[in-house]
Amino acid sequence: MFHKNISVLLSTFIGAATISLVTISAATNADSADATAPSCPAFLNQEFKKLHSSESVNLCSLYKGKPMVLVNTASHCGYTRQFKGLEALYQKYKADGVELVGFASDDFKQEAGSELEAATICYKNYGVTFTMLSPTHVRGSDANPVFSHLNSETSKPSWNFNKYLITSAGKVEHFGSNVEPTESKLEAALKQAL
Secondary structure (H helix, E strand, O other), rough: OHHHHHHHHHHHHHHHHHHHHHHHHHHHHHHHHHOOOOOOHHHHOOEEOOOOOOOOEHHHHHOOOOOOOEEEEEEOOOOHHHHHHHHHHHHHHHHHOOEEEEEEOOOOOOOOHHHHHHHHHHHHHHOOOOOOEEEOOOOOOOOOHHHHHHHOOOOOOOOOOOOEEEEOOEEEEEEOOOOOOOOOOHHHHHHHHO
C-alpha cells in the first residue's frame, strides 16, 4: 500500500513537472516569436473605418515592418488622376510588404458628397485595391491622430495627394501633391527604404 501511494504521488509530481516544462517551453517560443515580429510605430496604432464599409482597420494590422505610404486623397481634385499611379506603385511593391493607405478628406473641399460616390471614383473609375479610409481631417486641430503626428514630424498637407513614406524604422518623409507616385523621388525613396 505504501509503495502504491508513493507511486501515485511520483506520477502526479512527474505529470505536473511535465506540464510546467511544456508551459515554459511554449512561453519561451512565444517570446521568441514576439522578438522577431516587426514593431509598429505607436502613431500607427489607430483604428479607422474603411471607405464605404462597416469594417474598420487598425493601421498596425497592415504594417509588416516594411515601408508604408500614407496619402490624403480627394475625389474631385486635379490630382485625383494620381489614384492610377498610386495603384501602380502599390501593385509594384506589395509583394515586398509595402502597404499604401488613402485617407479620404474634405479639408480642401474637393471630396465627393457621399462615401458611395468616393468609393465609386476610387474603386470603379481608378481600380484602387489598396486600403482606403472614410473621410477624416488631415490638418488643423481636428486632424486625425496619424496626420497630427505626420504634420508635426514633417509638414501638414498643403493640398490633396500629399504622400508620406513611413520607413521600417518609423522615420517619416513627406512628398507634396506634385510628386508623382511612380518614377519619382517618392519611388526612389521607397526602393531605398526596402
